[in-house]
Amino acid sequence: MEPIVQLGTEHVNPALSDPALGVMNFLNQVAMQFPQAISLAPGRPPEEHFAIGATLPYIERFVREGDLTQLHKADRHGIDSLGQYGRTNGVIGGLIARLLRRDEGILAAGNDIVVTIGAQEAMCLCLLTLCGRPGDVALTVDPAYIGMAGAARLLGIDVVGVPCSDTGIDLHALEKTVQDLARLGRRARVLYLCSDHANPTGLTLSVSERRRLLQAAQSLDLLLIEDGAYSYFCYDTQPLPPLKSLEGGERVIYLGSFAKTVFPGLRMGYVVAGQRVAVAVGESASLADEMSKAKSLLSVNTPALMQAVVGGLLLAHDCSLRDYVQPRVRAIHASRDAMLAALDKYAPRRADGSRPITWTRPSGGFFLTVTMPRPIGNAELLDCAKRYGVTWTPMSYFLLDQSPSPQLRLSFSYVTPDEAAEGIRRLAAWMQHFIDI
Amino acid sequence: MEPIVQLGTEHVNPALSDPALGVMNFLNQVAMQFPQAISLAPGRPPEEHFAIGATLPYIERFVREGDLTQLHKADRHGIDSLGQYGRTNGVIGGLIARLLRRDEGILAAGNDIVVTIGAQEAMCLCLLTLCGRPGDVALTVDPAYIGMAGAARLLGIDVVGVPCSDTGIDLHALEKTVQDLARLGRRARVLYLCSDHANPTGLTLSVSERRRLLQAAQSLDLLLIEDGAYSYFCYDTQPLPPLKSLEGGERVIYLGSFAKTVFPGLRMGYVVAGQRVAVAVGESASLADEMSKAKSLLSVNTPALMQAVVGGLLLAHDCSLRDYVQPRVRAIHASRDAMLAALDKYAPRRADGSRPITWTRPSGGFFLTVTMPRPIGNAELLDCAKRYGVTWTPMSYFLLDQSPSPQLRLSFSYVTPDEAAEGIRRLAAWMQHFIDI
Structure with a gap:
């Protein structure tokens, strides 16, 4: 033995x-x-x-019609250029920006988008970039998808809950939590939530609740992490504008996923992080650029073939997935x-x-x-x-x-x-x- | 604006x-x-x-001939079952175990293998599972591939170097480092190295150096993380047995990658982690199972389509990549x-x-x-x-x-x-x- x-x-x-x-x-x-x-x-x-057999040919479409200039030697090697190491933040940020504009009313620059290994990696990137100092705390609505709190704990980051139910998020408790933490010398950096059909409560925030939450984030100096996983799945009402698209939305980091709209096995998600970060005196970078440093040490790249599937699909559907x-x-x-x-x-x-x-x-x-x-x-x-x-x-x-x-x-x-x-x-x-x- | x-x-x-x-x-x-x-x-x-166009059809081969029993509803949905959420540690561990036996002389059980988003995620899993307590230190040969030390720093884990050059690893310095840390109440948990054609030094350890390193790991109660990224690329000599295959190899966690043998854009790697971990009094789990908990919070799954590419390729080549x-x-x-x-x-x-x-x-x-x-x-x-x-x-x-x-x-x-x-x-x-x- x-x-x-x-x-x-x-x-x-x-x-x-x-x-x-x-x-x-x-x-x-x-x-x-x-x-x-x-x-x-x-x-x-x-x-x-899922129709995977019909989805794989989108790779060819992306190679034919996509912007491959971000891929190394793309001119020389066509589809094979997808096999090489590539840009850390991905090659379909521009197409995702068009998707967000059409389907969600979110205005974002392609360069502010990090293509991730599903929304899960995006959560890790938020935590690693924004909650990396002693005393930093991540807030999450409670109950919530366990991947956010689980990732925080795995990464050694304290996480505190803000009560919510199928009827709303307790903004009074949010304010009190942030203030209580501050009195202990700690800083609530982010609040994770889902504004549409949340897992597990099913909660959808009304537009006025969204506005109040954005105001609270402003007055508490908090960034909101909005998980848009279920935004396409509206049955009785028209889709509501995401927090990210409303006034005050500059405080929102938006997480997207193609797990529910295309299929989970792609492991394709993204994060919109256009906030500016002071990196030295008088110098700033986008939060997406800071996240790319963390991503280069977690996964190096999101598989380019999986990006090409989504890229080709977006090209074929004029960057809207509503009909699809x-x-x-x-x-x-x-x-x-x-x-x-x-x-x-x-x-x-x-x-x-x-x-x-x-x-x-x-x-x-x-x-x-x-x-x-x-x-x-x-x-x-x-x-x-x-x-x-x-x-x-x-x-x-x-x-x-x-x-x-x-x-x-x-x-x-x-x-x-x-x-x-x-x-x-x-x-x-x-x-x-x-x-x- | x-x-x-x-x-x-x-x-x-x-x-x-x-x-x-x-x-x-x-x-x-x-x-x-x-x-x-x-x-x-x-x-x-x-x-x-890379020959990506010729490589994608391996997906179909995997669906036809691979063991899909680990995929949900595989009987009903064929290739579409690859699109669903799946087993965290992946579905081609058994094929990789056969590859390791044939090409590297490493005996491993499929269940002890975690399929990862490239070797980079495997490094993060090693660090997150094994260096998660205050005072834990990760050692790396120095100089080395920067992804290991970078990940440790990103994750807030102290990393200490052990000098090496193109002529060898300084085992005396290794011993002294571990002892010095112990005197400070700290514990060196792992040593990262590459035994074949290392990046950046080009160092290849001789068999006797490998044996001495394994003995040092044993006497210092250290786990070795052996990165096999370049093991296939021998020009003047026959491949040498990996640390993992030698006597004392039970102390070795082996990292593999398909980035160099297939192509990097797959983001396909793996870690062999059959060590036993006490999880409660009288109960133990494999280190691979503990890693799966961490992986479920970093990336959820390695994209099954990328696993299927490698799985089909391995099936088509009788689980050896030497000729390929x-x-x-x-x-x-x-x-x-x-x-x-x-x-x-x-x-x-x-x-x-x-x-x-x-x-x-x-x-x-x-x-x-x-x-x-x-x-x-x-x-x-x-x-x-x-x-x-x-x-x-x-x-x-x-x-x-x-x-x-x-x-x-x-x-x-x-x-x-x-x-x-x-x-x-x-x-x-x-x-x-x-x-x-």
Whole structure:
């Protein structure tokens, strides 16, 4: 037998023992243990719309029509120039700038955009560039996508939550948090949030809430990190203007992703970071340029072939993805409707007709939340998977402190309408256990 | 005009002001300023051998013949399953394990391999998992590829150098460094090095030096991070066994890259990390599993399409790349020979026939080093580019403290034999300035 090196716990980064990193593991284990269960857990786009075979030829289109001047020796080597080391911040910033102008009303220069390995790398770049000093704190709405807080903890950066729910972000708590930190000599640098159909709450901020948040950021000297992951997935209303496009938007760092609009396996995202940074007396650089230094040490480049797929796709669609994503928007919309209808039909009522269990009616996105009469967690999830054949995600997974919560997140993005209805029928049977007779 | 947010220096991570991050910038500026100069600077593989058009069909081969069981719903969606979120540590670990066994004599389990965004992400994963506590120190041979020390600094991890040259690593200094750190209550966790044709020194360790280094690692309780980036590029000798394949190799974390053997734009690398880690009393996990937690927060996944390119290529070549890389090995070998012949022919001699300027004769890899009579840096580089039309890299760029060095690094990987010869002819004219008459 080969000798084994056994490393003690003292050898390993304690951030890796963070319970937040274990919860997704538990969810995967449940999924593997009960493969026949209907999963209302994963926040994935449906594969039916990926059409990878039809997407790869966009590489050729980008090579024919794209701006390859940022690629080395592109004139001599055509497509092979995509194989070389390239510009750290990527080669499709200009096309993404046109996309942002058309689809989001965001005005950005191509040079202010860093093309990243999904939005996840973009979060790391924000944290590494902006929260790198002792006393720096990253704020995130709470609950939120766990990748932001997880990255902060991995990188040794303190993260503090600002309460939010499906009805809004608590701006009073935001102000108090920033002031409390300041009294301790610490500085809140950034606040991470999603303004449209947020994961996991489904929250969409109204335009007036967006304006109030921008004013708060201004008065608290805070940068906002706006995650636009779900901005295309509007079902009942027209898209609202992103924070980045509104007055005061210069305080916003915008994160984009092609995971939901094209497919996740591309690992294509970006960050818009045109803020100016003093780098020496009288000299400034763009935040995107500072981020490029960090990116050169994380991933060197975003794979140029993946950039070319998106670049060619944007060229072929005149730099708008609104029409391109319609089939999947319609599909997920239908699954949402089926899920809501099934909840109306199957969820338990009291004798007087009232509902002991409530749920949200999100106007878009991938998720809704259900509020149970008491906190639920792993034990209830396991029981529900085993006895009722349906899985979901406890809201506690998304809370910074993992505290018990009576809420759960249901995803309707990765199921057909029939699966959504059947999943809810099963879930409703499980819900009966929570009703006082 | 749009309002601008101006962030003071206190807002930005001071690690980004590290001069090491500026040097490559300077090199790029020189390259842009003098586009007609022959560049003996970049450590790039030649594009002539990328054949991207012929490489993309390997995706289909992987989908047909690869083990897709690690992909979600692969049975239902074929190639489209590559578009979904997938296993964090990747889906071609088993094929890479076969490659390592055939080409390197390394025995590894597929599950102990993390497929990464190039070797750069692998370095970050090593640092984040193993150097995450106060007092932890990463060691690197010095000079070395700057990506390792740069990543450590970006991540706030102290890095200390162990002197090395084209003749060897100073094991006495290694021992003293580790002991000195221990006396200060600090712990050297890892030592980064390249055992074959290292960047920038060209150093290849002999088998007995490898054994001595492994013994030192054992007695100093140190893990070695062995970077195999240039292992295929042997010109004069047979490949030597990697540290990882020798007795005591269980202390070695092996980093691999497909940047030089396939092409850099894939951003495909990997890390072999089968060490056991205590995660709780009586429980252990593999280091690869701990790394997966960190990877899930840096990049989520390595793009599955890029994995499929390499996976299909490995399937098509029975999991050996030795024959596949022969054309580029021969090409770079020829450029090395042309560069050495030109140095013999053109480099200045004293009246007595002796050489005031010396250079190395590496048995493989991409680089040789030249030792000048006095320290050289940016000023000399700029002058040489401007007046003689040839560029190179000052060795000081690769030193941890950026201290002045009389050495420079010449790359022969990205020039034809004719360009190598002409570059050296120009360089020799510049060298005349350094000769005392």
